[in-house]
Structure formats: C-alpha cells, structure tokens
Amino acid sequence: MKQLIVTTLLTVAAAMTVSAQSRIETITLHSEILNADKDCTVYLPDGYDHTQESYPVLYLLHGASDTHTAWVEKGNMRQIADEAFASGAARKMIVIMPDASGEGPNHTGLHMGYFNVPDWEYERFFFEEFMPDMERRYRIIGDKQHRAISGLSMGGGGTAAYAFHHPELFSSACPMSGLLDVPPGPRNYTDALQKSLADNSPVATLRNMTEEQLNAVRSIRWWVDCGDDDFLWRSNVEFYTLMRERNIPLQYRMRDGGHTWRYWQTVLPDVLTFVSNGFDK
Amino acid sequence: MKQLIVTTLLTVAAAMTVSAQSRIETITLHSEILNADKDCTVYLPDGYDHTQESYPVLYLLHGASDTHTAWVEKGNMRQIADEAFASGAARKMIVIMPDASGEGPNHTGLHMGYFNVPDWEYERFFFEEFMPDMERRYRIIGDKQHRAISGLSMGGGGTAAYAFHHPELFSSACPMSGLLDVPPGPRNYTDALQKSLADNSPVATLRNMTEEQLNAVRSIRWWVDCGDDDFLWRSNVEFYTLMRERNIPLQYRMRDGGHTWRYWQTVLPDVLTFVSNGFDK
Amino acid sequence: MKQLIVTTLLTVAAAMTVSAQSRIETITLHSEILNADKDCTVYLPDGYDHTQESYPVLYLLHGASDTHTAWVEKGNMRQIADEAFASGAARKMIVIMPDASGEGPNHTGLHMGYFNVPDWEYERFFFEEFMPDMERRYRIIGDKQHRAISGLSMGGGGTAAYAFHHPELFSSACPMSGLLDVPPGPRNYTDALQKSLADNSPVATLRNMTEEQLNAVRSIRWWVDCGDDDFLWRSNVEFYTLMRERNIPLQYRMRDGGHTWRYWQTVLPDVLTFVSNGFDK
C-alpha cells in the first residue's frame, strides 16, 4: 500500500514520456567494397510508421573509439530529437548514425575512421553503398536540399571533409568539436589512419581550394561549434578564420565547455533547428 | 585625422550590418467596412525583391496604446527577423503588422482594439478586407499551413481570439503576455472596448467550447509565453490550465520578466523558429 | 600503431576533463531517531582539500524511487557543478545529497519520503541529527545566509515544505518539478506516506498561512521550475498563483519538457547561480 502512490506517480510519468512514438532501429548491411558487415543505428520520427510521407535526412557521425550506438546511448539523441520535433524547434527528419569504428564483434572492421585507407575504403563505401542503400530502404526525400550531415570530434572532421568532397549532396554541414586538422606533434605517415586524417584535413583542404571549389562550398549552410575549453580548439579557430577569409558564410558558436557529451547534448538541438531551416528553402 | 580610424571602424561596421537586404514598407489602405484609411507596416525578407518566390506570412499584432509601428520602432523586429533568417534559426517569411490603434492623424480610427464594436467592426475588416488585400498585394502563399499569428498584450488576446474564431486560417498562434481574459475588477459594459474584450475573452471562450470546436483548436500549433513578473500572469496561467485540461497540445514558456519590450524581444526569435517549423509540415 | 593517435586524442581529452579536482564522497551515519544507518552523497568542490576555507551549502534532494546517488549518477550533478564553478556562473559550495529512499541494503529504511510517519520520523532526523552532523563534519559556514535547499519531484515537495517549516534556516529554496500538493484522485489516509504528503502539502500550507508566517516565508529567495509538459504541472501552477496572491517574491520558470533528467540537468545550473547570489548578500 505504501508504494501505491509512488506507482501511480511513476505510471503517470511514464505515460507522459512515451507520448512521442519515435523508433530506434539497428540494421546491418553487407558491404562489397569493405568485404564486411557494417551496423547502423536509425532514428525514425513519430509518425513514420503511420504515414506514407517522405522525410529529410541527417547523417550523424560518432567520434573516435565510439560506435554507431554512441549518439543514442551517450548522447541522448532520441529524447533530444523527440523534444525538438514535439516542441516545434525543428522539423521531423530521419537521423542515420553509421558506424566507423574498427573493432569488435558487432561492428566488424579493419580500421576506424571515415576515410579511405588501403584495403578499407570507408569513404567510398559511404557514398557508393551505404547512403544509396539507406535512402532506398527508408522514405527519404533524397536530394541535396533535404540532406544534412553532422558529427562530433573525428565525426566532425568527417562531416567537414564529406561536405567538401560532395558539396552537391548536402544542404547543411555541422561539425561539432571537430577534428578539423591533424593534431600538432610528430606525424607518423606509416600509420594509415593518421595519413588519411592528414590527407583529408578540412583546414588544409580549405587553404588550397580554387575559387570554383569555394563557390561549391558556399552552397552549403555551415554550423561550426566548439567549446572554449575543448582540446581541439586550435583547428576549429583556424577553420573559422579560413572560412571568414574566403568569404564563406557560416554560423560559428563557442560556448562554455570541453570535449564532452554534455556539450554535444547542448549543441544538438541547435543543429536540428539549423538543418531544418535549410530543408525549407 | 584623429577621426580617420573611427570613420574606418564605423564604415566597416555599417557595411557588415546592412548585409541583410530586408525592407520595411508602410502602406495605407482604405476600408469600406470601417469607412476609414488604415495604415500597416510590412517586413519583406532579404531576397523578396530579387526572386519570384512566394512566402509564408506572420501577422504580428501590437498592444494597447501602440500602433502598427511599435514592433519595428520599440521591438527591434527587423533586426531580430534579419538575424533569425540569416542564422538559420527560422525560415524567411513576410511579417505584416496591422494597426488597431484608435486615434491620431496617421492611423485614423474610432476605436482601439481587434474586435467588433458598434460602428467599428475591426475584426470583420481584418478578415474580409485587410487579410485578403495583403495576400493579393504581396507574394504570400496564402494557405493555413503557411500562415501564423502572434502579438503582445492586447494583441496577444487578439491572437488567441482570432485563432479561436478562424482555426481554418492559421497553422500557429503565439500570444505573448496576452490579455487573455478581462482584467479583474468592476466591469463596465457600457464601454464598448471593455464589452468587446469580455465577449471575446479567450479564457471564457475556451471554457465553453464544444468538443468539435476543441478539435478545430487542436489543429493549431500553440506557443504561449508570459513572464513570471507580468501583471497579466493570472489569465495566462488560467489559459494554460484550460488548454491542458482540454488536452490541447501547447508550448508554454514562463521566463524571467514583466510586461516589457525586453521580454518580447526575447520571445520573438523563439516564435519565429516555432512558426517556421509549422510552415514545413 | 593504428591506435596511437586515438590514444593520444583520448589522453589529451581526459587530461582536460579532470582539471577540476572536485570530489564525491559517500558516507554513512547512524541515526538514533530512525534507529538505522543512512547513506549520503557529498560533493566537495575543487580546492576543498587544499585550503581551510569554509563554504556555503546546498542540500539537494532526490525524487521518489531514487536514492542519494541519483543526482550524481543520473543527474550529472558533478560535471554540472564543476562547470558552473569553473566558468564563474556560480560560487563554489558544498552539495549534500541525503537519502530518503526506504528500501534496499545500502540505504536501509522503513519508509520513503522526507516527512515524519509513525516509527520513522525522517524530518526530525533531518533537522536534529543529519544537518547538524554534516555541518560539523565539513567546513560549512552554517548560517541561513549561506544555506540553500533544492530538489526534484518528491524532493521538490520536501524542499518547499522544509523551507516553510524552517524559514530561519534557508536563504534560498528551489523546488524543481515539485510534488507541491497531493495528486488528485482518491486519497487513502491509512497509507502513511500519502497522509504525510497531504499533511505537509506546500500548496495547502501556503493557503492557510498567517501574515506572520508569510513574512517569514518572504525572507527566503524562491526559484520554482516546472516543465510545460510535466504531469505535476497543476500543483506547480497553483503554488505560483498562491505565491503571487500572497505577495511573496519568487522566480518562476516554465521551460519545454516533462518530468525528466534532461529537464533537471537544464535547471540545475540556473539554481546554482541563483543560490550563489543569495549567499552573497
């Protein structure tokens, strides 16, 4: 009897919180390019199962040493997206969280990272197999105007590099606390990952772009966000500097904080709003 | 010479701030219903003059003792809208600020207020003459899904009442610090304005709605906002209570502050984001 | 080798995040009044171990079905406090998280809740044993001006009730999503917990206060916070209404959200700032 009221309270509370019928799916697809199975986490918004509507899509990339599950398990992305869509802060979209980890039974892979290395052409897999497969599998509108990309840390570097390599595919790109250049210190170019990071460095790429390339980059809406205590502060500040010098419009935010999930949980709602308003144009 | 550097600084600064080419227009239209000329202020977003695009529309109502110019002159609405559209926080829209003041040479009228009183049927003017005229005059999409209404104080009351009277016309309704019921105290029903406020009280209307009417109201997205120090707090809290009791989804915010332009300047960006995401559906 | 760069990144990141040398302690104390051992979690701010300084104190109460560990384990309170103190948003303080759960091996107890029930006089324990013990054990300034109380849900009800019972002890009281009245529905007064909640209902207490009692309550700074989707919305709105009617100054916030840790993690930084500025007077 003592617990009756508590049970009542908790039941009512639970009833409130399940009201948004979003859904998280984990799927596995086989890659010919990688010769491996890769996992992927997908967020389907409230209403997806009850309509025939097609949706915009956000690709949301994890950081080094994490996997496709990180945004849901550590980043609380489902609740954040549910709230953003329910409160009218953002437009409903499908969020696809690929896996770029390199180890372990559930996400087998030779290498970590978003770029091509010998025997593991991840970037080619992403654009030639993964993205087309996802956009067939789900009701995704599937044009530049309704496709955005974001990610944190190593995934922030992937975000900027993918947008630079394929400006025709993304309306918005939003690196959070991005690894936007190779970290300072001695570089070891026999290490495949480190070499791939150097070869795809957004800062270095931006520095050497032709005017034609810059024009293509200007067709993307940019939101760059990095905490004032982040250990990756320097490459973010350099990226901002280069973007301003090249007259590429961007949103840049520096808030309080470091390289933490608390920071990214603060950034994600703004990114959802930002990419939403790009989908509208 | 001493001023050279200052001039340089100010010139550069000015160059930065005029980059958004939005435009404010004041127009006058003659009303047969009112037998009077009425003024109106219109915000046209950056790009309006250089494309053939049609836009969503927000009707933005002023408060008691103000006029159609208040949102621009006291509320800084142009800069707020410019920033919201430029930063990707909201979707570009046309903002129409009608006049419901009752006196003065520039906005001649017999009565203040958004409702019908004897010899001055303002609400009829609004829906039969003003809104249709505006939506012909400007490139406005002109359906419920791309039309929203907001306003402060007396205009917040107008916002809720207009949405209640015409749920088929507005996708979002956002009363700020709204006069959502007649203030407590002795009521003087020989006074036309006070009688019209009582007759159109959103709180009283909501209390007496049929289930069919409630369903229509549920087709509107609601954002209600009122400061914790506002002298109109009571009718806002009653409105929130009734909306929850009737299971009408709404966003409600209570922030720090009173009945001040500083408060409304804080609310407006959120309202622009909120109505934008309603336009998208 | 492939992992070298990752290891480097993670090491640098870890070095950044441990820079605030705050400390969490769990202690157990024996209560004569309860005839039981009770656990408690304590947050000691960066610098505590290296100075002889005394600190203000915040008592931070958990909700129903949780324990003294909830604020740290689910509420991320340590990181939030670290950041608030490091960024200058709040003043360093000691945060004491008592246990009012009723079951389990680590926090043995007959009853859940912050109030007295037959054979389990928790409130008497709190004020006669627990608080004095804590303020001897740690370097706590220990006067009203440097003592605050906050808590969520059932602990929000405890916060308001304790402040009402002992206005001479707290400079600030901050109920979050508080159970500020017994929930509507049939009441079972043979249930000890439910009877204690009804007997100590902040809403009912406030309704019946003498002017002398109201004056004492006015000596406390109030911050009341409850999400617009919270299932406890009604008693919070009633509390706000009564406080305004009785002319008791308060801060009230209604943000987006429900009865969730995400909400409370958003509120806690503001509460730390708010109580800090009360400590200063």
Place this chain on the structure above:
Amino acid sequence: MKQLIVTTLLTVAAAMTVSAQSRIETITLHSEILNADKDCTVYLPDGYDHTQESYPVLYLLHGASDTHTAWVEKGNMRQIADEAFASGAARKMIVIMPDASGEGPNHTGLHMGYFNVPDWEYERFFFEEFMPDMERRYRIIGDKQHRAISGLSMGGGGTAAYAFHHPELFSSACPMSGLLDVPPGPRNYTDALQKSLADNSPVATLRNMTEEQLNAVRSIRWWVDCGDDDFLWRSNVEFYTLMRERNIPLQYRMRDGGHTWRYWQTVLPDVLTFVSNGFDK
C-alpha cells in the same frame, strides 16, 4: 471612458516596472591632469539609498563615437541590471560608466580614447583621479576582489589593456567585441589615437609578456565575448589563441551576431553574473 481600461492596464504595468528602485546619476568632475571637466554616468542599485552597505563596482566602458550615456540610452543597462539583481542572476553592484569621447559640449575633451596621447593623458586621469574619486564618492568596497571592468569595442580594448596594466586592481575583466589589436591596413603613426591603440594593443602586449607578467594576468578572471559576424573577429580570435597558448584561464563566447547593441545587451547579463561570482571569492 473608452480609455479607462487602457489607463488601468498601463497604470498597473507601470506600477510593476518601477518596483526596482535603482537610480542613474550623471556627475561631472574636474580633472587637473586633463585640464577639463569630464562627465560620468553612475548606476546605483536598488537599496543603495536605504542602507549603509558598501558595494562591489563594475567599470563599464563605451565604444568609439559614443559617450558615457551610451550604455544607458542604447544598451538598456539599467533594466538589464535591475532584472539581473532582482532575479538573483547577479549580485548588486555599482556600475560606473566613464566618458572617453573627445568632443561636444557635455563631455569636453581633446581626444577620444582610453589611452594617453600628448596633452591628453586619459589613462593617467582614469587611475590617478577618476577611479579614486569615484570610490570615495560612493560606498564602494574598493579592493581588487570587488572591482571588475568591462566594455565594448574600443572600450573592450580599454578593458583588456587596463587589466594588463593594473592586474592588481581588477578581479575580472570582460571585453565585449573588443578592439583588441589595431585593425589591419596602413597605419598612420602621426595620428595620436592610432598610435596609442598600437602602443596599447592587448594582442601585441600579450605576445611579449614575461612569465611574471603572465602570472599577474592569471590572477584576473577573463570573459571575452565576440559575435561570429563581428568585423573585429580576427583580433578576438588571436587574443583567445594567445591566452590559451600562454595557459591563461579564460571564458570565451562566440554567439550569433555582429557589432550591435542587440549583441551587447545579450552579453551584459552574463558578464554581470560572471563578475558577481568573482566578487564572492
């Protein structure tokens, strides 16, 4: 009669907004050093006239082409401070707004700017005459721990330079959108103002500091804030970079916006909170 209800509304509203009895004073003092009279605006918080309490102090500097009245007239500082103190976001303090304009009948002066130029030793005036006079004239605590400095644009440059020159005097320094280095382009060192800006450039000064000087600078709490669209972005980013390279703890914020009063009105509440928590230590 028609106006009765409006009058009632406005009267109640007015009654609400005057509840904080802060006060703005304009005073004139004669400077021997400058051989001129200088004006100054002073904000005295609610309660100043009714107690014998002493207060912390914030020196708040205006920008180029403005005067001592700008923060009140354009920056809405009085309402912002009233709200921050009333809501518990900051601790009550006296705010002193000196004049560093150079022209006009009300603030006679030969030169604009916060630094010494031939025949117009403004910085010497500030520290030898102005600050001591103010701290005698008002009940100001008057030690480093309870003294802060902030300012915008040219006044942001003054803020950083004054803190560098006198780290023993300020607990917190908060440049907003600061002119933290001379702008790029041809420099004219025959112009006294431009030469003084170059000589006192915070970026250049920081670059050349000894370890002893850096240690002194570390005794100041720093909050640096500059919009992502500000035309002074470069020197702010350079300042942040140097501060991080020299291991000087700082808060840095980059929000949306340019060199506008709307931006500074957003920053000021955070600065008041930040300096408050420095006063507490």
